[in-house]
Amino acid sequence: MSEPNARRTGGSWAVVAVLLAVGIVLPLLVGLYDSIEPRLGGFPFYYWFQFLLIPVVSLLTFIAFRLSLRATRKDRPTFGLPAEPGDDTRPSGSER
């Protein structure tokens, strides 16, 4: 996809892509963690390492989320959208 204005936010999206790629690929490299030792609290390495991956990947995803908020806002005019969602005159869905 070749989206205009990519240069302004391209850097942020590249960082987001790297963060997410690490989060997806690292847990799939079974050879990195398929051992019993060292144990931690009775857990073989294989198990505690995968538990450790949960908060690690969660953190990577959270950083990606924060970066994406800014980049998404900057990208909006590129796609013909108002600077902020809800800038149009339509009443926001408060009737619910």
Place this chain on the structure above:
Amino acid sequence: MHTVQLVIFLFFFLLVTVMGFMASRWRRADTLDSLDEWGLGGRGFGTFISWFLIGGDIYTAYTFIAVPATLYAGSVVGFFAVPYTIVLYPIIFIFLPRFWSVSHRHGYVTPADFVRGRFDSKPLALAVALTGLLATMPYIALQLVGIQVVLEVMGIGGGTNSSFLEKDLPLFIAFAVLAAYTYASGLRAPALIAFVKDTLIYVVILVAVFYLPTQLGGWGHIFDAASKSFDAFNKENADAIASGAAAGKGIVPPPAAHWAYASLALGSALALFMYPHSLTGVLASKNRTVIRRNASLLPAYSFLLGLLALLGFAAIAAGVKVDNPQQSVPALFDKMFPGWFAGVAFAAIAIGALVPAAIMSIAAANLWTRNIYKAFINPAATPKQEATQSKLVSLVVKFGALVFVLGLGTQDAINFQLLGGVWILQTMPTLVFSLYTRWFHRWALLAGWAVGMVYGTLTAYNVPVPGKPGSHFGGPLQLVPFTDTKGYIALTAFVLNVLVAVLLTFVLRALKVANGTDETSPSDYHADAGDPGVEDVLEGEPGTAPTTG
């Protein structure tokens, strides 16, 4: 019969049932007679409710029963559910916001709606809809197995000598209750019940993962007990394992099983959000930000999933001996907990199976109504007729799942979910790739889908149950063609699917075959709640008048 367990179990079960019926009054719109109201709960859930709703897709009988059962049974790849739910969230993060945007701009309620709009192709939309219906059934079947084994461990039904009716009657009753309240309340019922369910589940899990290990000599001892038991099995059955008649057991996958482990995790993660029910939950969230924020919050669920999985080892350490591994966790609770708390735990498991079963059947029903009934049978259907169709089909889908439970063995229930994955993953090129590009040709995507479906189904059909030559649908793994490595069939079929789609796209584009009119525009994939043309609550006739931004 376990009286105390049963009384407590029934108390919570009835509580939830009553709540299900009352849910139809909660945050209610004028009428539930429109498909959007019944099937999407009016689409306005914020971070908190969305978190519970999407979490409901993770915490199911899959988590409580099927995954621990694979560990109990000594499968070397049994723990794959943990990396599955880890890599899931970065994947969600990437494509679901785009799907939310385009759906809310054009009033799409199902994945097939999007395909029809993007490719102007009824056959492709039909293929996606049929795949969704088919793949959802074994997934619901897995939930039914969860309820079934809980009832069996409580002493209702089951037993080798009991008649067909005696064995399955409790299952039918539980099912009728689910069907009735889903029918009356739509998506509101599972959303409200999710609060009770998750409260119960958290209590049970916390007790199970903190109290149980102390009773069993700590996690170290639990792992040792499992390891010792598997070593003993491998020694005893060395000949059978060498000849392939039995599978070796272990707590860590040997190098030969690494790709099996990784491909099960990746394939399952890619497949989950192709299911219509998962997308329904996503579409019900208030805006794009909710989806991405949730992607970083949901892993709280993964952590508990992993600890629950290990209860399979805990059952071994506790000396639980059951013929059907699916019973290992209920039998563990029965053995280790006082009667009243076992009742609470069983209620949590059963309700935890009912809620996703309801969500799944509603989403499958939406698919039927919008993309088959309305597209091919009765194009002039009124909103009321649509809602009626959905309600009826949600019952049909549940009974289809019931047939799955009764027809296939329940020994290895996780295979139900993995079989669903083989099918549903074949819709990914059509659904996800086309969120980014219109390069693919609609007929090439359809051909790729067909190749993936045929290859996946045949391959899965030809996998025998270990030790039973000539049996079928015995497991999710098969040799990847041209290699001697086993991998998840879904992922292999997916690769074939993509290859066919790419090759044929080159051919069809060279021949300049028409690729349909795209009703979406680039800005549709970025629009957020509050933007022009974005409907946050869809009312009136769904899908007939797509708005353009």
